[in-house]
Amino acid sequence: MSTTKSQELYRRAQQVIPKGVSGHYGYAVDAESPVFFESSGGSRFIDIDGNSYVDWMCAYGPMILGYNHPIVDEAAQRQMAAGNTVSLAGPVMVELAEHLVQMVSGVDWALFGKNGADSTGLAVMVARAATGRKYIVKVDGGYHGSAPWMQATGSPGTVAEDQALVCSVPWNDAAALQRAIDAHPDDVACFISSPYHHPVFADNVLPADGYWAAVEAMCRRAGVVLIVDDVRAGFRINLAGSHVAYGFQPDLVCFGKALGNGYPIAALTGTDALRDAATETFYTGTQFFNAAPMAAALATLQQLAEVDAAQRITETGERLSRGLVEAAAAHGYELRASGVPGMPYYRVLSDAGPAFHARWIAECVKRGAYLLSYHNAFVSTAHSDADLERTWEISDRAFQALSDSA
Numbered sequence: 558m559s560t561t562k563s564q565e566l567y568r569r570a571q572q573v574i575p576k577g578v579s580g581h582y583g584y585a586v587d588a589e590s591p592v593f594f595e596s597s598g599g600s601r602f603i604d605i606d607g608n609s610y611v612d613w614m615c616a617y618g619p620m621i622l623g624y625n626h627p628i629v630d631e632a633a634q635r636q637m638a639a640g641n642t643v644s645l646a647g648p649v650m651v652e653l654a655e656h657l658v659q660m661v662s663g664v665d666w667a668l669f670g671k672n673g674a675d676s677t678g679l680a681v682m683v684a685r686a687a688t689g690r691k692y693i694v695k696v697d698g699g700y701h702g703s704a705p706w707m708q709a710t711g712s713p714g715t716v717a718e719d720q721a722l723v724c725s726v727p728w729n730d731a732a733a734l735q736r737a738i739d740a741h742p743d744d745v746a747c748f749i750s751s752p753y754h755h756p757v758f759a760d761n762v763l764p765a766d767g768y769w770a771a772v773e774a775m776c777r778r779a780g781v782v783l784i785v786d787d788v789r790a791g792f793r794i795n796l797a798g799s800h801v802a803y804g805f806q807p808d809l810v811c812f813g814k815a816l817g818n819g820y821p822i823a824a825l826t827g828t829d830a831l832r833d834a835a836t837e838t839f840y841t842g843t844q845f846f847n848a849a850p851m852a853a854a855l856a857t858l859q860q861l862a863e864v865d866a867a868q869r870i871t872e873t874g875e876r877l878s879r880g881l882v883e884a885a886a887a888h889g890y891e892l893r894a895s896g897v898p899g900m901p902y903y904r905v906l907s908d909a910g911p912a913f914h915a916r917w918i919a920e921c922v923k924r925g926a927y928l929l930s931y932h933n934a935f936v937s938t939a940h941s942d943a944d945l946e947r948t949w950e951i952s953d954r955a956f957q958a959l960s961d962s963a
């Protein structure tokens with residue numbers, strides 16, 4: 558499988574785009590990888606060298622129903638023909654908010670933006686507006702976007718003051734959260750966390766029994782706004798919100814990624830208690846009112862329910878992981894799958910460490926199964942039995958290649 562054209566275009570890109578491909582897509586680029594796509598459809602994409610891949614990254618989450626989904630695209634195009642970015646909001650904004658509020662458990666309103674960071678950034682502003690408090694508590698290794706408050710201290714382009722009001726506690730450690738709250742009496746505005754822990758470069762970890770119940774009770778007691786960042790996991794665990802799967806009720810729930818099946822849209826949803834704070838918080842963007850992505854999101858949510866997406870994705874993910882673990886075992890390797898089945902994080906255990914796992918991933922990509930070594934994968938409703946079989950076969954050959962070169 559040659560990636561010559563991708564690599565040539567990447568060299569051209571580096572002349573005019575810092576890093577060639579910026580942001581999170583840039584981390585996936587190495588000297589052999591595909592970099593640019595030619596086309597996509599369903600569960601697959603074709604790179605500009607003509608190689609076809611079963612895509613288990615799903616554009617890092619947005620693709621949940623399949624690329625170029627006809628019903629979603631049709632809804633977006635219909636809205637586009639009627640109008641997209643106009644001096645008034647489209648009625649579809651109201652329909653989408655009504656649909657989300659009805660679908661997501663325990664929320665009463667929705668506000669829309671474009672990216673996940675729009676919704677997490679708004680969430681912490683609403684929490685501060687509601688409480689009049691300063692501090693944000695998050696989880697070590699938790700990611701909520703590229704805004705300065707979220708970046709690691711010392712990140713180029715940020716100053717220490719950007720993160721000065723952000724405290725970090727270990728995942729699954731309710732006592733540490735209590736200590737963080739106590740360390741800033743009556744000054745912690747919110748606790749923000751994904752529903753389960755999905756860091757990069759590390760096994761993903763589900764909530765321990767009783768963790769979320771303890772966190773919810775603690776936040777209620779201390780008047781701390783509980784924010785669930787469902788930007789990544791949203792709709793892949795439970796269509797009513799991942800908090801339903803883990804049996805608790807947050808005050809604010811952030812969505813992005815899969816909400817529009819690839820169309821740019823994110824949402825913050827919240828409870829009535831925070832409606833006034835959400836009303837008074839200044840939050841806007843030139844493109845926030847694009848009507849076509851809202852129509853796409855509405856169609857996406859309808860389709861997700863129609864095909865029982867979270868259940869289907871979970872089953873497909875369970876089968877994917879089972880087959881990959883078996884393929885590894887057949888070659889004498891141990892593959893660990895962590896996190897939820899619809900967003901599995903894989904790691905081939907080896908004395909050689911992460912480099913060995915990265916080699917297996919590279920061998921899979923070379924043969925047409927697109928995965929990343931340091932990030933959870935994503936499963937969609939478009940992934941078929943044929944995709945599973947192709948991926949298992951590829952992984953088998955990838956393990957064989959590792960054994961051959963040992």
Ligand SMILES: Cc1ncc(COP(=O)(O)O)c(C=O)c1O
Pocket residue numbers: 671672673674675677700701702703751786787788789790813814
């Ligand atoms: C859990 C989580 N929150 C927030 C974000 C930020 O979303 P975006 O990149 O769309 O701003 C991401 C992106 O990966 C995410 O995974």
